[in-house]
Amino acid sequence: MTNPETHESYLKTQSRFDDPAVARRYVTKKNTLNTSKNRREMACIQAALAGLPEQSRVLDLPCGSGRLEVMLLERGYSVVAADYALAMLDAAKDYHADLLASDAGKSKRLVFQREDILNTSFEDDAFDAVICNRLFHHYPEASLRQQVLSELKRISKDRIIVSFFSNFALSALRFRLANTLKGVTPNDRIPIWYKTFEQDIRESGLTVSGVYPVRRGVSPQTYLTLSVT
Numbered sequence: 001m002t003n004p005e006t007h008e009s010y011l012k013t014q015s016r017f018d019d020p021a022v023a024r025r026y027v028t029k030k031n032t033l034n035t036s037k038n039r040r041e042m043a044c045i046q047a048a049l050a051g052l053p054e055q056s057r058v059l060d061l062p063c064g065s066g067r068l069e070v071m072l073l074e075r076g077y078s079v080v081a082a083d084y085a086l087a088m089l090d091a092a093k094d095y096h097a098d099l100l101a102s103d104a105g106k107s108k109r110l111v112f113q114r115e116d117i118l119n120t121s122f123e124d125d126a127f128d129a130v131i132c133n134r135l136f137h138h139y140p141e142a143s144l145r146q147q148v149l150s151e152l153k154r155i156s157k158d159r160i161i162v163s164f165f166s167n168f169a170l171s172a173l174r175f176r177l178a179n180t181l182k183g184v185t186p187n188d189r190i191p192i193w194y195k196t197f198e199q200d201i202r203e204s205g206l207t208v209s210g211v212y213p214v215r216r217g218v219s220p221q222t223y224l225t226l227s228v229t
């Protein structure tokens with residue numbers, strides 16, 4: 001395993017969101033619960049959570065501006081919403097301020113905290129489920145993806161839900177074509193083949209137990225449920 005500090009993508013992704021302006025934009029752009037894209041992503045995550053009982057302990061890492069938290073609380077889970085960027089955590093807390101002030105029951109079941117995904121402060125098997133939404137497409141290096149998967153495996157007892165950008169999608173094809181025409185080698189938001197990610201998953205001692213494409217063949221965003229082998 002390489003030292004994560006040597007991965008530029010890891011450091012860039014850590015710092016890029018730690019900016020109040022970026023976090024504010026993220027809330028307005030991505031946290032709009034009423035978009036079809038968001039609804040589709042939520043449907044995939046809900047399908048991946050099927051059968052997880054109420055009161056389960058769920059970690060959302062990275063939580064970003066916290067768009068999963070309302071859905072997770074409504075399913076009756078105890079939720080830790082964690083992110084490395086303080087700006088994102090502030091935006092998430094602001095976004096949930098009204099809900100938390102008006103609903104003591106939900107408020108008691110939600111904690112925000114700062115965590116680094118490669119080196120979390122959690123005990124082994126601390127959670128019933130861990131969700132890692134929209135991070136892996138920032139990591140082009142297999143060894144980095146495997147280190148993150150290993151840490152998620154360490155802290156989850158039941159299942160891990162991850163998203164990645166799959167090459168099997170029209171928009172992934174457009175992305176590649178546009179970069180080729182521009183003569184640019186992309187180093188972020190990179191689609192990869194399912195087989196490539198599955199290899200990372202196997203190397204980390206996990207197996208895929210569910211596949212949930214957001215829009216099969218159209219959108220690259222794909223969710224997987226992973227189980228410990």
Ligand SMILES: C[S@@+](CC[C@H](N)C(=O)[O-])C[C@H]1O[C@@H](n2cnc3c(N)ncnc32)[C@H](O)[C@@H]1O
Binds near residue numbers: 010018061065082115
């Ligand atoms: C594309 S956003 C996704 C946020 C959220 N999961 C969502 O879908 O709205 C990526 C998030 O990863 C966080 N992040 C980047 N590097 C991290 C790290 N090493 N540990 C924890 N969070 C990290 C960023 O601060 C940012 O909030």
